[in-house]
Amino acid sequence: MSKYFLGIDTSCYTTSIAVVDEEGRLIVEKRKILEVKKGNRGLRQSEGVFQHMKNFPDLYEKVCNEIDHLRIAKVCCSSRPRNLEDSYMPVFLSGLSFGKVIASSLNVPFEKYSHQEGHIEAARWSAGASFKDPFIALHISGGTTELLKVERSKNRYECEIIGGxxxxxxxxxxxxxxxxxxxxxxxxxxxxxxxxxxxxxxxxxxxxxxxxxxxxxxxxxxxxxxxxxxxxxxxxxxxxxxxxxxxxxxxxxxxxxxxxxxxxxxxxxxxxxxxxxxxxxxxxxxxxxxxxxxxxxxxxxxxxxxxxxxxxxx
CATH class of the missing domain: 3.30.420.40 (ATPase, nucleotide binding domain)
Structure with a gap:
């Protein structure tokens, strides 16, 4: 039976869980957008953490209803915005906490990646892009507009900011x-x-x-x-x-x-x-x-x- 890889991302505005197999096929995915009151221009980090803590158990239960969770061979989590030592946001602590507990209970490895690396990999995978490194990536989101010179290093992406x-x-x-x-x-x-x-x-x-x-x-x-x-x-x-x-x-x-x-x-x-x-x-x-x-x-x-x-x- 093919092994599964569980991904977790608790960004500023979305609680996300996904499972892929060894061939890179998407098996199941669940997301829930965090609620922002009309007229507000965002959420405080503390409110984001609170909503992630409410959303995650329900999403994980739905994931487990659709797969054999004992086939999960590794738990992977977005731990910070960028792959830099000083990159930090409290919202990612929610996913880290749940991810460590799940990995421990299943007795499987736990790995941390940056939110930005996840964006790059999801885009590259869904676009079917098989070009060689280096390449330029443009990351344009609610909080980021960055041009990056990107190279893969084993299973990570090394990103140099060259514009934005x-x-x-x-x-x-x-x-x-x-x-x-x-x-x-x-x-x-x-x-x-x-x-x-x-x-x-x-x-x-x-x-x-x-x-x-x-x-x-x-x-x-x-x-x-x-x-x-x-x-x-x-x-x-x-x-x-x-x-x-x-x-x-x-x-x-x-x-x-x-x-x-x-x-x-x-x-x-x-x-x-x-x-x-x-x-x-x-x-x-x-x-x-x-x-x-x-x-x-x-x-x-x-x-x-x-x-x-x-x-x-x-």
Missing amino acids: TKDISAGQLIDRIGVMMGLRFPAGKELDQISTECEVTKIKLPVSTRGTYINFSGVETFTKRLLEEGDEAIPDIAKALFVCIYNSLSKVICESCSKYKINKILITGGVASNGFLRDNLYRELSTKGIDIYFGKAEFCTDNAVGTALLGRYK
């Missing part, structure tokens, strides 16, 4: 504008839907890039002013925001590929599930000789699949 944002992330920009429009946090999915009501917008938001880095705070200020003045339609503003993000990302991706002489890029993170960004980045970068890979949309958002997959290599 100097201030707020693309996800923070989207969520802050969305909440100001009256949308629930996180606002990306709903704002994306609203933007489809406008095919072409005459609004031009400022693009601020320097080399491989972006500044989004000026865009936030400009967009908030438009909303306060009330002269422009909401769908037009939403479309203009995504056009601005697309143009900004396209510029720094091209710059990084040219600087590091790498023409393969993998894009992951919650913001990478946005249809407008995916379609336009693919079209633009492909014409410039850059091979672009997106993880499937459901595996760009926070999940434990990548963490489980990393565990089967060692």
